[in-house]
Amino acid sequence: MQLMWTLVVGALIGSSAVGIAQAPQQPMPKGQMPDLGRPTRPGDVAPPFDFSAYFPGAWTFEWDVPEGPLGPSGRITGTTTYKKIDDRFFEADTTATGPAGPFKLHEVIGYNREEKFLSRFVTDSRGFAYLQSSPVSGDAGGIYYIYFESSPFTYNGHTIRIKHNLRLLSPLNYRVAISVSDNGGPFVNYGNPWWRKDAAGSAR
Numbered sequence: 343m344q345l346m347w348t349l350v351v352g353a354l355i356g357s358s359a360v361g362i363a364q365a366p367q368q369p370m371p372k373g374q375m376p377d378l379g380r381p382t383r384p385g386d387v388a389p390p391f392d393f394s395a396y397f398p399g400a401w402t403f404e405w406d407v408p409e410g411p412l413g414p415s416g417r418i419t420g421t422t423t424y425k426k427i428d429d430r431f432f433e434a435d436t437t438a439t440g441p442a443g444p445f446k447l448h449e450v451i452g453y454n455r456e457e458k459f460l461s462r463f464v465t466d467s468r469g470f471a472y473l474q475s476s477p478v479s480g481d482a483g484g485i486y487y488i489y490f491e492s493s494p495f496t497y498n499g500h501t502i503r504i505k506h507n508l509r510l511l512s513p514l515n516y517r518v519a520i521s522v523s524d525n526g527g528p529f530v531n532y533g534n535p536w537w538r539k540d541a542a543g544s545a546r
Contacts, residue, residue, distance in 0.1 A: 407440070
């Protein structure tokens with residue numbers, strides 16, 4: 343009997359190991375800068391940014407915010423999911439929880455690849471909305487840059503503008519430097535969160 347159990351357990355472990363070994367591996371996403379076959383040189387330029395290859399999928403983020411016109415200080419965490427509508431239009435939905443409670447954002451995004459120009463309209467469940475637009479630039483290292491500045495909007499008696507400076511550092515993460523202007527004042531730092539992509543979930 344002991345020998346039989348040993349054989350059964352051994353067979354189960356062996357079959358599990360084979361299953362693990364044969365599990366298909368999801369290919370890692372690649373950057374958008376082509377392989378030049380040589381080190382980059384001054385004058386090399388990145389190709390036009392391909393929004394549909396980079397953003398669609400689920401991204402998670404953590405964001406430490408100071409106290410300001412948008413609410414109390416603390417940590418905001420959440421998930422942003424980008425979806426392609428067609429070759430030029432996209433949507434993004436964010437579900438987040440912050441020091442003042444949960445909230446949601448919905449974005450309608452338009453991107454003209456030939457003109458290298460991006461715009462988005464953001465609706466926030468906390469009770470405001472704004473429009474942003476920006477050219478999209480890139481360097482020979484494969485990093486792309488988007489510098490959004492919002493239209494003014496009113497929230498809790500404040501007239502607010504927001505800047506989002508995005509650095510798309512790799513296929514799996516980008517960083518955003520955020521600043522806020524309150525009632526026409528100077529833009530002040532509002533945190534520097536990272537968005538990290540769920541590559542496995544996005545590939546399904």
